Amino acid sequence: MATPPLEDELTCSICLGLYLEPVTLLCGHNFCGACIRDWGDRCDKACPECRKPFPDGAELRRNVALSAVLKAMRAGPAPAPGPDPARASGSALGARCPRHGRPLDLFCRTEGRCICSACTVNECRLHERALLDAERREREAQLRAMLEVSQQQATQAERQLKELQQQRNQIQATALPTQSSACSLASMISGKFSCLLQALEMRRALALKDIKVAETQALAQAQDGEERLQGHLEALASYDRGVRDLLEQLDDRAFLQESQLLVPPGPLGPLTSPQWDEDQQLAGLKESLSRLCDLLLDEGGHPRAPAEAADLGPMEAPGPLAPVPSLVCPLRRKLWQNYRNLTFDPDSANRHLYLSRQDQQVKHRHKPRDLAGPSSFELWQVRCAQSFQNGRHYWEVHASNHSVTLGVAYPDLTRHRQGPHTDNIGRGPSSWGLCVQEDRAQAWHNGEAQLLPGVSGQLLGMDLDLASGRLTFYSLEPKAQPLHTFHAIFTQPLYPVFWLLEGRTLTLCHRPEAKLPPELQEEASEPS
Incomplete structure (x- = not known):
């Protein structure tokens, strides 16, 4: 027994x-x-x-x-010398x-x-x-599956690291020639246009600074991506070693306890590609230099709203101009087929609005001008000298900040304040407008507003198709995308009209190749 x-x-x-x-x-x-x-x-x-x-x-x-x-x-009892029976039996x-x-x-x-x-x-x-051996078999299967996933992540991370290193090498290889090209271009223009020497030197320094900043940012993005990938690879390697060591553990109790402490590394997450475009840097420089050439060759023109002496100083360099990227999305390139170079009408400008740059730029200042013309707006508004009655037309505007309104209006848009509003664009049946605010936008017509999402960027476009009765507003940064479209039967000529808050600046962007159709040249140049 x-x-x-x-x-x-x-x-x-x-x-x-x-x-x-x-x-x-x-x-x-x-x-x-x-x-x-x-x-x-x-x-x-x-x-x-x-x-x-x-x-x-x-x-x-x-x-x-x-x-x-x-x-x-x-x-x-005291353990006898020799192999551990528990470890030997597993x-x-x-x-x-x-x-x-x-x-x-x-x-x-x-x-x-x-x-x-x-x-x-x-x-x-x-x-x-659960029984110890059953729990161990289940944990081993899970660890082997996780090990396979970590190896796949390591392979993918290594591939991304190689691509990022190649991009960084390309940036470093192209950054120096770009700076040299910008210096040469600035020196050539400063030698030819001595009367704008100070403005060109300031533009030259700004262009080199922008290139240096763009290079630094792109290299920082590449370095950050490398560090993230290196850290992820190290975490995956450490996890790989931990899993392999754990799989060799013979003691069931130790295996199960240590397996709970083994945590796989989290996902890497999306990587930000370095933002470097040599052509875009040169395109912005060429555009600003082209504007300086136009300013030098301009010898007069029709009278404009007077500007304070402090606007330009003895020879102040032009302010920020809308960049024209070399890589343009297909939608914007198609819109450029009907591009129109517009100018502001000095006679319509409110007393607080100062025109400059051949009437291509308007700024709202706190100090008003001495006199206001009979056709000037009482509101902080100005309209363009050109109007359109048929065909299709497109133009672009660069805003220094939010709190501006863009639109079109019939000639009979009242110049006087009516009601509590600070502008009258879209407040009645004879105008259509887009009000850009800090966190949202509003499309106005006939006193009714439609709430829109916020506008990204400071470059905006307007497409007026009179034949189909359509007015579309576009946000152009980082790429062209429609914000809102009005549908109407336009019965009178339409003038582009603008409102801007104090301290804001609006610039009408010009393209050298833009021309009015022959049948509209006389109509668009008529005085307001």
């Missing part, structure tokens, strides 16, 4: 764990001191083993001999539960730890449990 294990003889029949502070009843049976006291409080005063009653208030004496046996058993049979002293042969998924059979009766009674 097989002898029961010593461990079974030292188990409390109430908690099914090894005795803790064992006491002996009058009948001779032993129990944990806390277990039998709790039993006596909740149940009848009888031995759980033999049902023999024990008197109420009976003294429960501690079993000293049994306590010594349990203490020696928990201490365990199991946790040598480890025991710190609470109950039983072998750790189960894994509690709820608490994430190894447990014994006694734990399933008490602390982990309602928890999700």
Whole structure:
């Protein structure tokens, strides 16, 4: 007959764990001191083993001999020299539960730890449990799948790193010739146009500064992308080593505990490509120099609204001009087929509006001009000298900031303030307008407004198709996209008209190749 294990003889029949502070009843049976006291409080005063009653208030004496046996058993024998049997067998049979002293042969998924059979009766009674070998097989399958994913991410990150390094090398290779070209172009023009020497020198310095800033930003973007990719590769390599080391772990309990501490690196996220365009840098420089040439060759023209001496100073360089990128989206290039070079009408300008640049630029200043013409707006508005009655026409405007309104209006648009509004563009049936605010835009006509999303960028376009009765506003940065389209039957000539808040500047962008159709040249040049 097989002898029961010593461990079974030292188990409390109430908690099914090894005795803790064992006491002996009058009948001779032993129990944990806390277990039998709790039993006596909740149940009848009888031995759980033999049902023999024990008197109420009976003294429960501690079993000293049994306590010594349990203490020696928990201490365990000294380990013999030689290989570790638990590690050699690949199991946790040598480890025991710190609470109950039983072998750790189960894994509690709820608490994430190894447990014994006694734990399933008490602390982990309602928890999700599994055998150690079953839990290990499942964890190994998960780790191998995660290892495969991390290897794929590492391959992709290495490919992106190579592409980014190639882009950075191209930027470094092209940055120096670009600066040299800009210096040569600026020196040539400054030598030919001595009367604009100061303005050209300022433009030259600004162009070189912009190129340097663009180069620095592009290289910083490339370096940031490299650092992110290098860090991601290091994290993936560290995770790869951790997974491989864990897969070689033979101890089930250590494997399961360490597997919970192994966290895979997060996704890399999108990378920002370096923004570098040599042609765009040169195009902006050529456009500004072209405007300076036009200013030099201009010898007069019709009278314009007077400007303060401080506008240009003795020879102040022109302010910011709308850049003309060399890489133009197909939609904008198609719109350029009907491009019109417009000018502001000085007679219509409000007293606070100052015209410059051959009437291509208007600025709202706090100090008003001395006199206002009979046809000038009482509101902070100005209209163009050109009007259109048929055909299709497109023009572009650069705004220094938000709080401006662009639109078109019939000739009878009132010059006087009516109502509480600061402008009258789109407030009645004879005008249509787009009001650009800081966080949104509004399309106005006949006193009704339609709320639009905010406008990105400062370059705007207007496409007027009189044949089809359509007026479309475009945002041109970073690419051309329509903001709003009005549909109407236009019965009178239409003038472009603008409103701007104090401190704002509007610039009518010109293109050298833009010309009016022959049938519209005389009409567009008529005085207002």
